[in-house]
Amino acid sequence: xxxGIVCYPTFGGSGVVATELAKGLADRxxxxxxxxxxxxxxxxxxxxxxxxxEVDLSSYPLxxxxxxxxxxxxxxxxxxxxxxxxxxxxxxxxxHATSAYLAKRILKDExxxxxxxxxxxxxxxxxxxxxxxxxxxxxxxxxxSDGVTAVSEYLKKETxxxxxxxxDIKVIPNFIDLNRFKKSKKEHFKKAICPEGEKVVTHVSxxxxxxxxxxxxxxFSQVLQSGVKAKLLMVGDGPDRPRAEQKCRELGTCDHxxxxxxxxQVEEVLSISDLFMIPSGSETFGLAALEAMSCSVPVVSxxxxxxxxxxxxxxxxxxxxxGDVDCLGRRATAILKDEELHGRMxxxxxxxxxxxxxxxxxxxxxDYYKEVKAGLNTSxxx
Numbered sequence: 521x522x523x524g525i526v527c528y529p530t531f532g533g534s535g536v537v538a539t540e541l542a543k544g545l546a547d548r549x550x551x552x553x554x555x556x557x558x559x560x561x562x563x564x565x566x567x568x569x570x571x572x573x574e575v576d577l578s579s580y581p582l583x584x585x586x587x588x589x590x591x592x593x594x595x596x597x598x599x600x601x602x603x604x605x606x607x608x609x610x611x612x613x614x615x616h617a618t619s620a621y622l623a624k625r626i627l628k629d630e631x632x633x634x635x636x637x638x639x640x641x642x643x644x645x646x647x648x649x650x651x652x653x654x655x656x657x658x659x660x661x662x663x664x665s666d667g668v669t670a671v672s673e674y675l676k677k678e679t680x681x682x683x684x685x686x687x688d689i690k691v692i693p694n695f696i697d698l699n700r701f702k703k704s705k706k707e708h709f710k711k712a713i714c715p716e717g718e719k720v721v722t723h724v725s726x727x728x729x730x731x732x733x734x735x736x737x738x739x740f741s742q743v744l745q746s747g748v749k750a751k752l753l754m755v756g757d758g759p760d761r762p763r764a765e766q767k768c769r770e771l772g773t774c775d776h777x778x779x780x781x782x783x784x785q786v787e788e789v790l791s792i793s794d795l796f797m798i799p800s801g802s803e804t805f806g807l808a809a810l811e812a813m814s815c816s817v818p819v820v821s822x823x824x825x826x827x828x829x830x831x832x833x834x835x836x837x838x839x840x841x842x843g844d845v846d847c848l849g850r851r852a853t854a855i856l857k858d859e860e861l862h863g864r865m866x867x868x869x870x871x872x873x874x875x876x877x878x879x880x881x882x883x884x885x886x887d888y889y890k891e892v893k894a895g896l897n898t899s900x901x902x
Contacts, residue, residue, distance in 0.1 A: 521606040521889065524553045524599055526592070526616045529560040534641035536807065537671075537694050538611045539563050544695075544882035546570050553599055557588065561784075573599065589615035589622075596623035600631050607889045609637040610665075612644045614654060617661035635666035635892045640689075642671070642804030645679050659684050667892035669885075672826030675804040690888060693829070694805045695881035696873055701787050701814035703870075710792040713778070719750040719856045722793040722817070724786055724808045725800070727758025732822075734760070735799040735845050737767040737777065739820075742849025744773060748856050752777045755789055790815035794862065795852055798822070801842060806830045810876055813837075813869035818862060820851045830876075836869040 523545060527538035539562035542552040546569040554563060557575045575595055577586040596619060599605055608623075610616035620636040638661070645658075662668055662685055669692045670676040676689045714720060721740055725731040733754070740752045754764065754777065761779065768774045783789060790796070796812035798821045803809075805826040809819045813830070819837035821827045833839040837855070840847035855862050 522551045522553070522603055523889070524555060524596070524603075524605045524608045526555045526596075526608070526610040526620070527560060528612065529556045529558045534611050534639075535560050536562050537641070538609075538639075540695070540697065540878065541609075541882060541885060542570055543567075544878055545886065548882070548886065553603060553605070555592065555595055555599070564784075589619045592616070593619040593622040593626070596620060597626050600624075600627055600634055605634055607637060607893065608634055609639065609885075609889075611639045612641060613638055613658050613661050614644055617665055618657060621661060621664045633893075633897060635889070635896050636664075637667040637669065637889065637892060638662060638665040639692075640668065640670045640675055640679055642675060642802075645675060645682060646802060646804065655683065663687055666896055667888060669888065671805045672829050674826045674829065678804075692881060692884045692888065693876055694807050694810065695876050695878045696810050696814045697878045698814060698874060701790070701811050701873070703816045704788075704791045706788060706791045709788065713753070713792070714751055716749060718776075719748060719794045720753060720792050721750055721795045721797055721852065721856075722753045722755065722789060722812070723797050724755040724789075724811075725758070725798070727756050727760045727764070729760055730801045731758075731760065732799045732801055732843075733764040734767040735843070735848065736797050737764055737771065737773065738845045739797060739799070739848035739852060740777070741768075741771040741773050742846070743853050743856065744776060746849075746853040746857070748853060750776065750794075750856065753789055753793070754779045755781075755783050755786060757781050786811065787815060790817055793817045795820065795855055796837075797848065797852060798827070799840070799842075799845075799848055800824065800827070803827050810873055814873035816866040816870045818855050818865035818869055820848055820855070830872075832868070832872060835865070836872045837865055 525542050528535050539560040546552050552570045555573045575592050610620050617638040624631040668687045668689045670689050671694050723736045768777045790812050796817045796819045798809050803825040809830050819831045821831050822842045823839035824842050831837050838851035
């Protein structure tokens, strides 16, 4: 099949999943076309079976902001017409699903056989869902899609709660490359960071307010106070980094905390980690937690959104109520102090991650494409 995938190019979960999905589908013999306003971060190597198409945002004095949705729709029209796309898979409802509808209306009968699949990732529902200025557009765009998926049962329920959706939503969770994200021997790396054999606690995020990164610093301080020798690795960057740095100064823990910034090879950091902490205020899935679990790292997380669908309480780690820093510190300490408990949870974390294998989930998308396409062809000939 010729498959078009539309995504945002950022380091966030949706851009990563869309790009890795494209790679997985290409490995199965499909031709992929990725559409975005800049090259996605994970599209970092040349492949003849994956073509990147940059949305051209021409600047005109009339527009304070170039109309990205219209430029995207025009590019979709060209790809459907000239590349003979079989499927158009858009990640995020706004504006991607809206642009896809416009493209199909422009082409009319020529595009009648091309199903539009919309995958909902989170903020397109949980944040835009609270903004009434977009509600009717989101309702319309999702309902006009030929197929709709969500990355968790939580997000599926939230979509039906926030919007007037008539379509069935299929849950296809995010996935993990088990070959890339696995525990590897990095003793030299760990020795450099932990010369006295300290335990390693890790947090990975974009340091937005919703990730609650100061809570990580506070919980880690409790770990140190319990007598555990440990280092905290903070991976990523964003607007809340100064607050996190200030918190470690207030608590006097800066000698034990390292801010590593954005890291492309995050699996190398996870390979030396003993515990992963993610106290987010909102997570529709929890891809960062899954990546840690795939590297055999137990997780202590907040009990919100899609995280309980990934991190199983008292099996792969622990869940704490949102904002309960004492719980985070106490649970982290328990895992780090008990070698037997840590070993059991590390093994269970990897086993749980295997349920979200890339091969399994890419197959689910491939089957869903065929299912929706068959239904579209049937309805078109009936």
